[in-house]
Amino acid sequence: MSTRDNLAEAFAGESQANRKYLAFAKKAEAEGLPQVAKLFRAAAHAETVHAHAHLRAMDGIKSTVDNLKEAIEGEGFEFQKMYPPFLEQAKQEGHRAAENSFKFALAVEEVHHDLYQQALAAVQNGVDLADRPIYVCEVCGNTVYDEAPDKCEVCLVPKDKFTRIA
Amino acid sequence: MSTRDNLAEAFAGESQANRKYLAFAKKAEAEGLPQVAKLFRAAAHAETVHAHAHLRAMDGIKSTVDNLKEAIEGEGFEFQKMYPPFLEQAKQEGHRAAENSFKFALAVEEVHHDLYQQALAAVQNGVDLADRPIYVCEVCGNTVYDEAPDKCEVCLVPKDKFTRIA
Numbered sequence A, B: 001m002s003t004r005d006n007l008a009e010a011f012a013g014e015s016q017a018n019r020k021y022l023a024f025a026k027k028a029e030a031e032g033l034p035q036v037a038k039l040f041r042a043a044a045h046a047e048t049v050h051a052h053a054h055l056r057a058m059d060g061i062k063s064t065v066d067n068l069k070e071a072i073e074g075e076g077f078e079f080q081k082m083y084p085p086f087l088e089q090a091k092q093e094g095h096r097a098a099e100n101s102f103k104f105a106l107a108v109e110e111v112h113h114d115l116y117q118q119a120l121a122a123v124q125n126g127v128d129l130a131d132r133p134i135y136v137c138e139v140c141g142n143t144v145y146d147e148a149p150d151k152c153e154v155c156l157v158p159k160d161k162f163t164r165i166a
């Protein structure tokens, strides 16, 4: 194991700790423990500092053109290679929660793959994307330009489950 | 590989994609591409939805007492087992950026370990923590109650590098 591998492993650990602590903060709020929730949010913020420092130390942040290419490759891997067998196995095991979670992610990564390709084409032509609102579905992650649909095409929830991204 | 393993792998992937996209968004802003930055933030938000859905599907969010015990175990692993050999190897390789990044994270995970233990003691006594401000250092993640120090004890930056957590 080289330092390069160690940075990758530490980035993975810090990234997951951040996501867990934010989920644990919501749970603490729900249990009537707002100050424990705040501690989880504080530690989550610290893990963001660590994750991004490790990412910089491994030169993981490149030009936007290269960052978009990496994002396209990652999204393509997920919707073409990773999620299809995961979804199949969840069905075979009768694990309904996993089946839904994998199905939604698979559909949305294909959307991301396409949106990032459009962004790459723009940036390679020397321009930014047009200034249009973007909405994200809080149930499945569906990512939609201009306006939230009456019903999410991926998970079928109504318009009010979409959040506009600042 | 079971669906349980697949959920863990998908959670790891979604968590890291979110952290990368937020870093890529900042880079796009710096390159004068605010609309590409917004797309990265939107996809990052979607990956949060996916990560948390996978975490729920694997019953990864338990009671706050159990969540604190898991957090304490994770922090203990990082500052006692994971980061010390990573730090040693970075020194041997002369990789200064990694050395700093590992050194800061190591010190801060011990702080988190202690703060989570105090939180666990409170919750096991049936009470929330006291309502005190918490500050996080944007350079090293140092996590401090009550007020930001004049100089960060971990990375030595001045007080204005600390952010108060809401």
Ligand SMILES: [Fe+2]
Binding pocket: A014, A017, A046, A047, A050, A051, B105, B109, B141
């Ligand atoms: Fe950390």
Ligand SMILES: [Fe+2]
Binding pocket: A075, A108, A109, A112, B043, B046, B047
């Ligand atoms: Fe995605």
Ligand SMILES: [Fe+2]
Binding pocket: A137, A138, A139, A140, A141, A142, A152, A153, A154, A155, A156, A157
């Ligand atoms: Fe949806």
Ligand SMILES: [Fe+2]
Binding pocket: A105, A109, A141, B014, B046, B047, B050, B051
């Ligand atoms: Fe995702």
Ligand SMILES: [Fe+2]
Binding pocket: A043, A046, A047, B075, B108, B109, B112
């Ligand atoms: Fe930590």
Ligand SMILES: [Fe+2]
Binding pocket: B137, B138, B139, B140, B141, B142, B152, B153, B154, B155, B156, B157
């Ligand atoms: Fe610091």
